[in-house]
Amino acid sequence: MKYDEIIEGVGGCGSYQKFILTLLYAVPVFDGLQIGSLVFIVPEIAHRCAIPGLPNDTYEVQDTDHADLIKAYIPQYIEDGERKYNNCYFYSNETLDDNGTIHACNSWVYDKSQYQTSVTSDMNLVCGRSIFTSHVKTAFFVGAFIMFLIGGWISDK
Structure with a gap:
């Protein structure tokens, strides 16, 4: 007996079978x-x-005074021939010619041009805390794994 003969024997593939197949194919897309x-x-x-000491600091440069403060407090470095600001350290006092005490940040400002809010910015998961982003992803997948097990068990019942 071949597959086609079996399908013809049970009455063919009707609208109910097509509906069930559509549901089966749609679920993985949402997953x-x-x-x-x-x-x-x-x-x-x-x-x-x-x-x-600047309560309304933003990532974007607001004016020339703000640009001067950024230059004074944020260390700079050269990468690929381009001058960039350090993301994780600041000078604790205004400096002249990069002669200041460098400290690790305890507060950050974020570029809000693409995301207004996210777990990264809400929980400050940057610099020394960036490892926690992988912990968030791990917790997400552990939760998904547990739900797959429970959902499979429930569907079998």
Whole structure:
């Protein structure tokens, strides 16, 4: 007996079978979209140290005075021939010619041009705390694994 003969024997493939197959094929698409959401939940966001004593500091340069404060408080380095600001350290006092005490940041400002808020910016998962982004992703997948086990057991019952 061949497959085609069996299908003809049970009455063919009707609308109910097509509906069930559509549901079976649609579920993995939504599962893939859910897993892909981690890109938006825990993104890598451009950031720098917040300037000490400046309560309304933003990542974007507001004016020339703000640009001068950034130059004075944020260490710079050269990468690929381009001058960049350090993301994780700041000078504790205004400096002249890079002669200041460098300290690790305890507050940051984030580039909000792409994401207004995310787990990364809400929990400050940058610099020394960036390892926690992988912990967030691990917790997400452990939860998904547990739900797959429970969901499989429930569907079998």
